[in-house]
Amino acid sequence: MTKKRFLITAALPYANGPIHIGHLSGVYLPADIFARYLKVNKKEVLFISGTDEYGVPITIKAKEKKIEPQKLVDKYHVSIKKSLKQIGIKFDNFSRTTSKIHSKNSLLFFNKLYKKNLFLEYENYQYYDNKMKQFLPDRYILGICPNCKYKKAYGDQCEKCGIYFNIDELLTPYSAISKEIPKLKKTRHLYLPLNKYKNFLIKWFLRKWNQNKLLFKNNVYAQVKSYLKIGLKPRAITRDLNWGIPIPSSIPKMKNKVLYVWFEALIGYISSTIEWCERNKKDWKLYWQNKKTSIIQFIGKDNIFFHCLIFPVMLKAHGSYILPETISANEFLNIENRKISTSKNWAIWLHKYLKDFPNQQDVLRYVLIRNMPEKKDTNFSWNIFQKNNNSELVSILGNFIFRIMSFLKTKFNCFVPVPNKYFKQDIELLSLIKIYPKITGELIKTYKFRKALFKVFNLARIGNQYLSKEEPWKTSNNYTYRSNTVLYISLQIAGLIGYLLEPFLPFTSEKILRMMCLKTTKTTKTTKTTKTTKTTKWKSLFRANCIIKPGIKLGKNELLFNIVQDSEIKRQIKNMS
Structure with a gap:
C-alpha cells in the first residue's frame, strides 16, 4: 500500500533541565533530517514532539529550587522549545504533557483500556x-x-x-x-x-x-x-505521587494515585497530534487510525523498551490505532571520551552553544551529523569540532562557493554565463552529479544520515577538483572561452549542493540558494513586485537539464563559515573542566 501521509515523532525531552548535544545527536537531528527530506519532496508530513513534564525527577528538582513543579516545567518547556527552534529543528507542533488536551486524552485512553x-x-x-x-x-x-x-x-x-x-x-x-x-x-x-x-x-x-x-x-x-x-x-x-495526571475517583481503591509517567508520556504523541489538528482544523484520526499513514518514531536507545514493547501493546490493546511503521534509535554520544552526565554537569548545553557561537547553528549540526552514533557510541570533542569546521566546512564547502561567486562577480558581473562547447570531462561530470539526489534520498530513507551528508559534501570536493584542474581564471583567449563552460557547470554543482543540504544544514542551504536566486522571496521597492522561486523536488532538479539558467544575475556573495580560533576551543575546554 502506498502511504499517503507521514507522522514523524521525536522523543519527548524531559523538562527537568535544558537540552544537550547528546539529545540532538541521538534523536532530534535524525528526526529533523528525515522530516525535512520528506517535506522538500512534497510529501504530506506532520512532525511533532513536546516536553515530558510529570514524574518524580520534576518534583525533586522543584524542591531543590524551592519552587512549584509547574513553574519548573514552564521554565524548561520554554527553554527547550526555544533552543530546538534556534538550532533548526522544524517541528509542526511542540506540545507539553501538562496541557489540558493531554490530560483529557490520556484519561480517555486509560478509561478505554480499563473498561x-x-x-x-x-x-x-x-x-x-x-x-x-x-x-x-x-x-x-x-x-x-x-x-x-x-x-x-x-x-x-x-x-x-x-x-x-x-x-x-x-x-x-x-x-x-x-x-x-x-x-x-x-x-x-x-x-x-x-x-x-x-x-x-x-x-x-x-x-x-x-x-x-x-x-x-x-x-x-x-x-x-x-x-x-x-x-x-x-x-x-x-x-503514588501528587504530581501527575490523577486516576479518576470512579476507579475503586486508586485514591491519590496518578498515571505512571511512562504510560501517559507515550500518549503525548497522540495529544500533540490532536493539538495541531485542532489548531489547523484537521482530523487527527487520519494520522493515528488510518492505514494510509506511516508513523515513524525517533528515540534514544534508552527508550527502546518503552517505544518498541510498551507503546505497541497499548495501541494494540486499545484497538483503534495503527502501529508505528518503524522506530529508529541511535546509540549514545560521549563528550571528550566520557559519558554525558547531567547530574555531574558533564554536558554541552545547547542554549549555551547558541550563545557562545552565534549564527553557527549549522557548524554544530554538521559536526554532530558527521559523527552521529548510528551504529555505535561516538565521541564529540572540541578539537574535532574545530577540525571539522576549519578543514571541511571552511576549506572545502565554503571555499568552493566563495571561489565561483568571486570569479562570477569579477569576470561576468554576477551574470550566469552561457556555456560553450562541452568537453568529455564536462559531460561526464554533469552525468555524475545528476545521480546525487537519488543516492542521497535513498540513504536518508534508510536512516543512513552520515553517509547521506558525506555524499552531498562530496559534491563540494568534486567542484573544487574541477575548478583546480580547469583553471577558469586564466586570462588567455582559449581559457576565456573555456571559463564560460567551467563556471556554468560549477554553478550547477553549487545549486545542487544548496538543494541537497537543506535537510542537513538548513541555514547554509538557505544562504546558498539565496546567492543562486533559487529560493528567495524579494520585494523590489521601485516596482513593488515579488519574485519567488519555489523549492523543487529532488527528482526533478535536472528535468530541464540545468538548475541555474544562463543569463540570470545572481545574488550577493555571502561568507558561509568562519575559522574557529584556538583561543575559543581552549576556552570551551576550560569551561568543561
Missing part, C-alpha cells in the same frame, strides 16, 4: 523513603542487580547488563535521594499485562525480517529480541 478489563490489579509492597515521606520510583532506588550483581542498578533496570526487572527483585536497595534504607509499605496498583502480548510483539516486530526488508535498525532489533527472549512481565501503570 475492557485489560489491567491487572495487585496489592503489594513498595519501597518508601521515611525521611522524604514518599514512595520511591524505580529510578530513585539503587541496589545490586539480580542478574549480573552490578552494585548500582536502578530499581527497574540494570544499565550494565540491560535487563529489566520488577522493583522487588533488586538486592540490598537504598534510596538514591536520602541514601537511607527504604521501608516496604503496602500499596495497590494497576498493571499492563505485557506478558500476554508476547506473540503479538514477535509477529509485529519481525513482520518483514525474513524477507530481508528489515524495518528496524540492528541495534533496535538486537535489544528488543533480547527483551523478548528473557520474557515480559506485567508493568505498573499507576504511581
Whole structure:
C-alpha cells in the first residue's frame, strides 16, 4: 500500500533541565533530517514532539529550587522549545504533557483500556523513603542487580547488563535521594499485562525480517529480541505521587494515585497530534487510525523498551490505532571520551552553544551529523569540532562557493554565463552529479544520515577538483572561452549542493540558494513586485537539464563559515573542566 501521509515523532525531552548535544545527536537531528527530506519532496508530513513534564525527577528538582513543579516545567518547556527552534529543528507542533488536551486524552485512553478489563490489579509492597515521606520510583532506588550483581542498578533496570526487572527483585536497595534504607509499605496498583502480548510483539516486530526488508535498525532489533527472549512481565501503570495526571475517583481503591509517567508520556504523541489538528482544523484520526499513514518514531536507545514493547501493546490493546511503521534509535554520544552526565554537569548545553557561537547553528549540526552514533557510541570533542569546521566546512564547502561567486562577480558581473562547447570531462561530470539526489534520498530513507551528508559534501570536493584542474581564471583567449563552460557547470554543482543540504544544514542551504536566486522571496521597492522561486523536488532538479539558467544575475556573495580560533576551543575546554 502506498502511504499517503507521514507522522514523524521525536522523543519527548524531559523538562527537568535544558537540552544537550547528546539529545540532538541521538534523536532530534535524525528526526529533523528525515522530516525535512520528506517535506522538500512534497510529501504530506506532520512532525511533532513536546516536553515530558510529570514524574518524580520534576518534583525533586522543584524542591531543590524551592519552587512549584509547574513553574519548573514552564521554565524548561520554554527553554527547550526555544533552543530546538534556534538550532533548526522544524517541528509542526511542540506540545507539553501538562496541557489540558493531554490530560483529557490520556484519561480517555486509560478509561478505554480499563473498561475492557485489560489491567491487572495487585496489592503489594513498595519501597518508601521515611525521611522524604514518599514512595520511591524505580529510578530513585539503587541496589545490586539480580542478574549480573552490578552494585548500582536502578530499581527497574540494570544499565550494565540491560535487563529489566520488577522493583522487588533488586538486592540490598537504598534510596538514591536520602541514601537511607527504604521501608516496604503496602500499596495497590494497576498493571499492563505485557506478558500476554508476547506473540503479538514477535509477529509485529519481525513482520518483514525474513524477507530481508528489515524495518528496524540492528541495534533496535538486537535489544528488543533480547527483551523478548528473557520474557515480559506485567508493568505498573499507576504511581503514588501528587504530581501527575490523577486516576479518576470512579476507579475503586486508586485514591491519590496518578498515571505512571511512562504510560501517559507515550500518549503525548497522540495529544500533540490532536493539538495541531485542532489548531489547523484537521482530523487527527487520519494520522493515528488510518492505514494510509506511516508513523515513524525517533528515540534514544534508552527508550527502546518503552517505544518498541510498551507503546505497541497499548495501541494494540486499545484497538483503534495503527502501529508505528518503524522506530529508529541511535546509540549514545560521549563528550571528550566520557559519558554525558547531567547530574555531574558533564554536558554541552545547547542554549549555551547558541550563545557562545552565534549564527553557527549549522557548524554544530554538521559536526554532530558527521559523527552521529548510528551504529555505535561516538565521541564529540572540541578539537574535532574545530577540525571539522576549519578543514571541511571552511576549506572545502565554503571555499568552493566563495571561489565561483568571486570569479562570477569579477569576470561576468554576477551574470550566469552561457556555456560553450562541452568537453568529455564536462559531460561526464554533469552525468555524475545528476545521480546525487537519488543516492542521497535513498540513504536518508534508510536512516543512513552520515553517509547521506558525506555524499552531498562530496559534491563540494568534486567542484573544487574541477575548478583546480580547469583553471577558469586564466586570462588567455582559449581559457576565456573555456571559463564560460567551467563556471556554468560549477554553478550547477553549487545549486545542487544548496538543494541537497537543506535537510542537513538548513541555514547554509538557505544562504546558498539565496546567492543562486533559487529560493528567495524579494520585494523590489521601485516596482513593488515579488519574485519567488519555489523549492523543487529532488527528482526533478535536472528535468530541464540545468538548475541555474544562463543569463540570470545572481545574488550577493555571502561568507558561509568562519575559522574557529584556538583561543575559543581552549576556552570551551576550560569551561568543561
